[in-house]
Amino acid sequence: MTTYYFSVLLICTLVFGSIIGAYFTTAEYRIRFDKPLITKDCYCPECGHVLSGLHQIPVISWIALSGKCHYCGTKIPLRYPLIEFGFTCFYGITFLLFFTHPLFLCGLWIAAVIVLLFFRCSSHLRGTLKGIMIFTGYHLIYSAVFLIIYAALGLL
Ligand SMILES: [Zn+2]
Numbered sequence: 001m002t003t004y005y006f007s008v009l010l011i012c013t014l015v016f017g018s019i020i021g022a023y024f025t026t027a028e029y030r031i032r033f034d035k036p037l038i039t040k041d042c043y044c045p046e047c048g049h050v051l052s053g054l055h056q057i058p059v060i061s062w063i064a065l066s067g068k069c070h071y072c073g074t075k076i077p078l079r080y081p082l083i084e085f086g087f088t089c090f091y092g093i094t095f096l097l098f099f100t101h102p103l104f105l106c107g108l109w110i111a112a113v114i115v116l117l118f119f120r121c122s123s124h125l126r127g128t129l130k131g132i133m134i135f136t137g138y139h140l141i142y143s144a145v146f147l148i149i150y151a152a153l154g155l156l
Helices: 003-032 060-064 079-098 102-121 125-152
Strands: none
Touching (some): 003 079, 003 102, 003 125, 079 102, 102 125
């Protein structure tokens, strides 16, 4: 694999990891409060204002907004950007360690999400299972893209 492809895959993985981290915090909150897991818009749980795309960028938005809702000023807990950053790091590290084994890599990612979701929301089994199905869907799409790129590069 050339340095170019390696860099592109690593950056895509970091972005995907941060998005999964951001959705994880949303899904975990919604599962625990029995709210729908898929909605058209993301909103502030305090004031209900729909958030713009700029206010949903993992980690960066939290820093730019000084950890407060842009509309009502409610504090956004520090654990949100920390979880997003943690996912980004986990995805980056597993990629660096296992990028030559794409199936293993994809398996590790989804396993981590399943373990964390059960750890956080096991008392809401129905919502947790729904959440796991959604995360599995995201990972299947990403894994398919990964495998196509690997196949195109002749690495499979
Ligand atoms: Zn708000």
